[in-house]
Amino acid sequence: MRRVVTIDGPAGSGKSTVARIVAERLGWRLLDTGAMYRSVALAALRAGIDLADEEALGTLASRITVSLPPGQVLLDDQDVTQAIRTVEVTRVTRFAAENPKVRQILAFWQRAFAAENDTITEGRDQGTVVFPDAPCKFFLTADPNERARRRHAEFLDRGESISFDEVLCDQQRRDAEDTERTLAPLRPAEDATLIDTTGRTIEEIATIVEAAARRCSGEASLPEPPQS
Numbered sequence: 001m002r003r004v005v006t007i008d009g010p011a012g013s014g015k016s017t018v019a020r021i022v023a024e025r026l027g028w029r030l031l032d033t034g035a036m037y038r039s040v041a042l043a044a045l046r047a048g049i050d051l052a053d054e055e056a057l058g059t060l061a062s063r064i065t066v067s068l069p070p071g072q073v074l075l076d077d078q079d080v081t082q083a084i085r086t087v088e089v090t091r092v093t094r095f096a097a098e099n100p101k102v103r104q105i106l107a108f109w110q111r112a113f114a115a116e117n118d119t120i121t122e123g124r125d126q127g128t129v130v131f132p133d134a135p136c137k138f139f140l141t142a143d144p145n146e147r148a149r150r151r152h153a154e155f156l157d158r159g160e161s162i163s164f165d166e167v168l169c170d171q172q173r174r175d176a177e178d179t180e181r182t183l184a185p186l187r188p189a190e191d192a193t194l195i196d197t198t199g200r201t202i203e204e205i206a207t208i209v210e211a212a213a214r215r216c217s218g219e220a221s222l223p224e225p226p227q228s
């Protein structure tokens with residue numbers, strides 16, 4: 001096992017951006033586990049599979065490959081980096097997240113990835129289920145309105161037309177689904193550092209996580225932080 005830092009938290013908490021920045025600064029790989037769940041959902045939509053059919057979705061997940069070369073998401077070698085971010089895929093990804101077989105397969109891929117690479121991994125269950133022994137864990141939260149504002153801006157940037165109220169409503173539903181499901185629910189690991197990102201800059205949070213990652217994983221063997 002190489003070095004692993006886990007960052008979990010709800011949608012819009014800032015974890016994806018923080019994880020990307022810290023991975024870049026440390027020269028580690030970023031593991032966006034939400035992208036994996038989204039890719040399974042997209043594969044099912046494209047194959048015309050009923051996402052609620054637990055067995056069919058599990059079988060599909062065992063037949064596809066999802067890989068995460070730097071900056072990209074590949075589904076069976078096809079670039080789906082943008083396609084997995086639509087409102088439609090975002091809404092149906094819960095079927096993949098609730099599916100035991102899918103979770104089992106993706107957790108296996110995630111551990112295999114971390115066995116090969118020093119990894120900053122982000123998701124919902126990374127510190128609790130997939131990497132319970134990681135020495136350095138974070139759980140990011142933020143005020144729901146601020147989280148919805150961030151998500152809404154992301155959708156608009158990508159040219160999707162959706163109202164703020166719809167994003168907030170979808171977010172409330174997803175939060176409930178993520179925290180209330182019995183399988184790998186969204187919750188902080190007991191040994192995770194909790195950070196509320198409301199009203200704070202991404203830069204500030206990234207600096208905290210980077211410093212902790214260096215401390216937890218042996219500073220001497222890591223590149224020096226840039227001098228400001």
Ligand code: DC
Pocket residue numbers: 011033034035037038093094097122123124125126174178
């Ligand atoms: O982080 P995201 O919005 O890209 O995640 C997409 C969905 O996948 C979200 O509904 C929660 C789910 N997910 C999960 O259940 N476990 C993970 N480790 C990552 C994401």
